[in-house]
Amino acid sequence: MSEKILEVKNLHTSFFTDSGEVRAVNGVSFELDAGKILGIVGESGSGKSVTAYSIMQILASTGKVVDGQILYRGEDILKYNKDQMRQFRGKKCSIIFQDPMTSLNPTFTIGSQLMEAILLHTSRNKQEAHDRAAEMLTLVGVNEPEKRLKQYPHELSGGMRQRVMIAMALACEPDILIADEPTTALDVTIQAQILELMQELQKKLGMAIILVTHDLGVIAGMCDEIIVMYGGRVCERGTAEDIFYSPKHEYTKGLLRSIPSTGNQKEKLVPIGGTPINLLNMPKGCAFCARCSEAMKVCLEAVPEEIQLSHSHYASCWMNVKDLMQKEGGASNE
Amino acid sequence: MSNEEKKVQKLVEVEGLKQYFPVKSGWGKTIPLKAVDGVSFDIMPGETLGLVGESGCGKTTVGRSILRLYEPTAGEVRYNGELVTRKNMHEFRKEMQMVFQDPYSSLNPRMTVEDIIGEPLDVHKLYTTKGERRDKILHLMELVGLNAEHATRYAHEFSGGQRQRIGIARALAVDPKFIVCDEPVSALDVSIQAQVINMFEELQEKLGVAYLFIAHDLLVVHHISNRIAVMYLGKIVEIADADELNDNPMHPYTQSLLSAVPIPDPKIAKAKKRIVLEGDVPSPLKMPSGCAFRTRCKYATERCAQECPALVDRGNGHKVACFNQ
């Protein structure tokens, strides 16, 4: 049942800017099972979007995957040529972006943009593509699909446009859908609609979803598995329950403490101190050490290795090493 | 001034505030865009009133109209019982200030931190010597948790959270008693949000300022506010104590808004049944008749289409504008 569909191994992506190399992603590894929803959560600059863009190979011109493998059903897509990559994008894996206002071309109708995606990847003729486009719009809950197909993007509201984007992404039935902050630009009530829709479509079509977001609330309600990123590295990964109920990385713990809960209003928030990491000036040790309240000397010196804590739960924090050592009385075996 | 007999005088009173913007409809004709359409509320000294609503509901406009960044179409704003007019506004700018949403565009990139925080002091001539100015600026920077060594740096060298602190220091420079906070944390990362929220709370304890806290994030608003007002298409549909509103929302819009909030807890989130609203917010240019929410409301009746419900007190200061609840 749980077939590994995508495997990312030790991914390193850098941007080469005027001020030097920016290591946006620094050795990220994870697996995605077919039909699962994987959440990547982190703050701006944590490398979550760059990871997603690396999979799609749509990095900005200064960005480059420096090291690592991205295996799609065992094939390394980094070795694909341009044609194979074009086949991969859209047909096997597609992406929806944060801003539904700019990701649709304002000079073409919804219909022609949708049909273009369909004609490009399938052998349908024009009429069939048109029917498919209308069918897709119905699927994503757009009313009066025939009328919408003739409309231009600016005639639709933000939520509607995001629905069209989803329809376009799903038109060729990809195995993987990457959603990069799909609801950040939308209002709460519209966000609820879109999240509901994505869950529904996932059940219906059975694709795997990678949901990239900074919103822990969205992640909690949607995802089976979660990756927490900071400073271009994976801090912790595991099931939603692992992450929310027994976080094992200081950053995850801090993150969970710093969001207001619904229940007790007057409980003070416990923020994470300091300022976000400067990617041009990465510390030698753990990326989070300067802001970590529990930081130890070793954290400043060495990057923590990922440790498996349960069959699904992994974390990269020296605190776990310390705990293990104390538990085993300093014994040094696994 | 019979108000003076009451034990606490209201700090800010907003009465029937209306803000229409002319929108061109061709051939020199304009039609009014009713951004704010008759909003009334009060704020007590040292209190935080949260103002929530979706984009385009007019919440930002309310804040800006109170500070006369727009000339209101109708309505009154009183500060300490005194009517704020266009003429005496300059004086009130020492009492009422604003913190902006975008920490990137709210600070002039060509000015140093010292000049940004010092500008209100310059404008209102609140110092006599250069040394006094500098002392005041350093004091303000300390107050918001900024390192004094950074006074000569430019705003673009700081991270979002630090920039927001600079913006708050600028607002505090004139020692105001009332600050409009226009989505001050929505552009910040979660871990930084908490820092800034805590700082707002600490400053309130220390300086006794009142806030009008405008945001779309209900969790944040609920955390920081004493009372919350919910806006929909230019009108307040519900106003109540923060906990009361959270536990017992009466307006169908508030109910769906609350249920749409993603809860950062997988078990609760997955078990929760959302009240998903159908459709989109109508354009403020083509407002529905009667109650503005009726096009998306599942309780809507004939009456909702004909009359506009007034904000009625249901006890304990919990006011709702709905016929059916």
Added chain:
Amino acid sequence: MSEMDKMPKKAPFSMQIDLSKFEKATEEEKRQQDVMSESTTFFKDSMRKLFKNPLAVFSIVVLVCIILLIIIAPKVVPYGYSEMLQVNGVRDKTAQNLAPMTYSEKELEYMEETGEKLFPHIFGTDELCRDYFIRVVYGTRVSLSVGLFASIIVLIIGVLYGSISGYAGGRVDLIMMRVVDIIYSLPDMLVMILLSVVLKEVMPDMPGLLGKLGSNMVAIFMVFGMLYWVGMARLIRGQILSVKENEYVLAARTIGAKPGRIIRRHILPNCLSVIIITTALQIPSAIFTESFLSFIGLGVQAPMPSLGSLANAARGGLNSYPYKLLFPALMICLIVLALNLLGDGLRDALDPKLRK
């Protein structure tokens, strides 16, 4: 940063366990990890970028060379731009249309007699026995200063008009921009030609430098002052409209700052890059206009040369003396190209949209 890669990746459990490393780090140690990058101002950063651009550096070098040339050459070269060559106080009629780096018969005789070395005619001479090099140098002087002053006129009027119109907005903006539209529709060349004719009639003798340059030049300046600022004004207005949208302008209004202060301290400094770029690109276009007018005979008053009038004069003997057209034409190309490349370099360095 590269240490990170070189660092051996120790598996935590095979590592020698050093419990002292698991003590809490001090605040001091943590703070060292968190360094703010070096402080730079916007302009320092931009200049650094500009000097990284080889084309821009090349054009700066060319422009500096040209400016040094037009300052130093008249002091070194013993000939005047309007004087006919003389040998021993006698007019040298054999020095007509000399080729570059040659001497006239009389000069050769003179040099042989006295053994004195005369200054060479680097670009030869023209048909009136004048040293062509110094004429080209003076022509460059005239063309460059016309370009510069015309651009300054455009800059001042355009910025003033544009910022008032952009900041005031509403009805004021509407009226001011319609005026701009009307001015845009006037044919500039026609106005310039008419104006120079009228000026010649109305005041044939102007005092000082203006008289030397002639009524045509005054007409050029006037036309630049009257007509050419509209482009700059429109640009500044657009820029101000977009800068005005920034929240820091709202913040300044919230503080209670007056409009003058807001324009001065908040809006104009943030339009500066556009102003600089446009001015840099305005100079070559003004030089072109001047050259063109001089070429069709509406430029500076003879004997004052300009690059355009030199090129025009060279037209006659084009078959015999092609170099006479080549030198001024080359100079125009060099100046205009250098200024355009510099303008482009400035845009890359200053335009925030292209910045990270």
